[in-house]
Amino acid sequence: MSNVQQSAEQLADAIRQSEEFSTLKEAYDAVMSDEIAKKMFDDFRNTQIELQQKQMQGQEITEEEVEKARKVVETVQQHEAISKLMEEEQKVNEFINSISRTITKPLEELYNQQ
Amino acid sequence: MSNVQQSAEQLADAIRQSEEFSTLKEAYDAVMSDEIAKKMFDDFRNTQIELQQKQMQGQEITEEEVEKARKVVETVQQHEAISKLMEEEQKVNEFINSISRTITKPLEELYNQQ
Numbered sequence: 145m146s147n148v149q150q151s152a153e154q155l156a157d158a159i160r161q162s163e164e165f166s167t168l169k170e171a172y173d174a175v176m177s178d179e180i181a182k183k184m185f186d187d188f189r190n191t192q193i194e195l196q197q198k199q200m201q202g203q204e205i206t207e208e209e210v211e212k213a214r215k216v217v218e219t220v221q222q223h224e225a226i227s228k229l230m231e232e233e234q235k236v237n238e239f240i241n242s243i244s245r246t247i248t249k250p251l252e253e254l255y256n257q258q
Numbered sequence: 259m260s261n262v263q264q265s266a267e268q269l270a271d272a273i274r275q276s277e278e279f280s281t282l283k284e285a286y287d288a289v290m291s292d293e294i295a296k297k298m299f300d301d302f303r304n305t306q307i308e309l310q311q312k313q314m315q316g317q318e319i320t321e322e323e324v325e326k327a328r329k330v331v332e333t334v335q336q337h338e339a340i341s342k343l344m345e346e347e348q349k350v351n352e353f354i355n356s357i358s359r360t361i362t363k364p365l366e367e368l369y370n371q372q
């Protein structure tokens with residue numbers, strides 16, 4: 145295994161063992177072990193994915209669809225376990241973004257050296 | 259420094275010392291040390307960025323602009339040092355994408371456990 149691949153695996157392990165990741169996992173498991181919460185969360189995710197795909201394919205999103213999505217978001221945000229999960233997802237996203245910035249620094253240095 | 263941040267810095271160093279990155283750096287330096295190549299490459303990049311920004315802002319891209327961009331690409335592809343640089347950029351992109359997949363594996367495992 146190359147040095148890079150080895151370092152990447154080490155980083156993945158460090159992420160698995162991080163506070164941020166364990167907290168996300170707890171929040172995720174809490175939602176998944178609750179049948180109603182799981183269904184609400186799945187609905188929310190499916191609605192999101194559907195709209196994103198339409199957007200990417202340049203399809204028009206109807207007013208009804210926007211309204212439906214808004215209601216789904218409103219509903220899941222009122223569910224404590226799901227809103228906790230969404231909060232932890234947001235934190236892990238920022239965490240991963242910060243890691244990505246560190247990793248792409250070599251490229252940034254190269255392209256900004258002029 | 260957290261374990262994660264430390265591992266990310268180590269990975270960035272491994273990337274800096276990798277064959278893929280050194281080869282990209284050589285190709286980049288070759289273009290940058292050649293005044294004509296540098297100007298051509300800068301023009302190409304600026305054209306790309308301009309079109310991307312228009313696209314992201316949902317602005318229409320005229321036929322003339324598409325044609326101009328096509329010509330700029332054609333010209334730079336015929337320049338040996340620049341086409342070498344573009345090839346190495348492509349390889350480093352794939353390299354970084356593969357690293358990203360390793361790093362986001364913990365999240366993938368979490369979300370696919372059901």
Ligand SMILES: [Ca+2]
Binds near residue numbers: 174177178225
């Ligand atoms: Ca519960």
Ligand SMILES: [Ca+2]
Binds near residue numbers: 288291292339
């Ligand atoms: Ca030269």
